[in-house]
Amino acid sequence: SYQSTASAPAVLYSDPTPPSPSQPPSQYNPLEHYVPCLAPSCNKHYTSSLLGPTFYLPQQPHQLVRKKAFCVKCANQELRLANHKVKQTFESMRQNAGRKTLGQIAVEFELWKEQFHQDRALEAKALIASQKKKVLKIAGSINNQKEKTPATPAPTNNDKNDESWDWRYTPRPCTRKDCKSQWYSPFDNKLYFLYHTSRPSGLIPLPTLCPRCAKTDVEAAEERMEGRKNEGTMWEQWCEEVRRDREMEVEFWEKAQERLVREEG
Ligand SMILES: [Zn+2]
Ligand SMILES: [Zn+2]
Structure with a gap:
């Protein structure tokens, strides 16, 4: 087999440092x-x-x-x-x-x-x-x-x-206000797994945030989900809403990213 997809050691999820882009944007060849x-x-x-x-x-x-x-x-x-x-x-x-x-x-x-x-x-x-x-x-x-x-x-x-x-x-800029991270691509060899694999919570880090912000963001969302776990049947419904909201958030912020990427160069 030349390529393994989707199966990754669980240890990746607890890695305290998020992966960083392979190259600076000026040297990045998609x-x-x-x-x-x-x-x-x-x-x-x-x-x-x-x-x-x-x-x-x-x-x-x-x-x-x-x-x-x-x-x-x-x-x-x-x-x-x-x-x-x-x-x-x-x-x-x-x-x-x-x-x-x-x-x-x-x-x-x-x-x-x-x-x-x-x-x-x-x-x-x-x-x-x-x-x-x-x-x-x-x-x-x-x-x-x-x-x-x-x-x-x-x-x-x-x-x-x-x-x-x-x-x-x-490569695109992070959409978190005041974040100064270098531009990144969710299709970067080093970042693809991060942005394209569901975590055990069912959430996927937002492609509209840089690796560091995306990791902080998804962990915060998971913490909020955990915190409401005792709400019974309401909880699952609420988690579903969280997932939907995140999808809409991506749609919204990708438009902003697209505009900036098109304007660049
Ligand atoms: Zn194919
Ligand atoms: Zn960021």
Whole structure:
């Protein structure tokens, strides 16, 4: 297994110091951290920093390479399907050979395979390009101009086709008043776990606060929950409200963060 998700030692929760960003914002390259999988109908994120050194090398038996821009599970699945297609094509060439010799079939198959490799390489290139567009903020790019056009096309159900820049992968400022922490990204390799894993309380640290403030905030919320535990059935309802309020809080503050991230640079 190349990547382990969601299972982390409980000891992380009691770690007194929150993790800090991998790099200062000026050196932060979102592509080296958690990025979205571009396989259709997959919503996962993955980081190439957790992949083994052979992950993108040609694989036996047909020397096919895994698709970059796909998460581990999707890349493995796609490779399996591609290998299957190679095998099937060879079988069908043999069955429909007519009066061709085995040598002729072998040559045809090699030609087909070469084309297949080329097609896959082109597909991979396009996928990498659209992942870059989604993750990297490029000053003055079409993405930013598109923002200002009032006649935006109707949103589609499948936002995989939406290649525009998603601000969330770029470092953002903490929304706690007077906090001077450096800008951070919840998709940072070192911070992803903190911001994307439910704690035993069911709460997730707010992505709109820097690691330190997020940790203080979630611990305070958990303390308040603990403090009212003796309220019986009311308690669970109240906890549910706390969770909902936090979701709304994220929605509200992310708008403010987005504005600042877009204005920057
Ligand atoms: Zn995936
Ligand atoms: Zn902060």
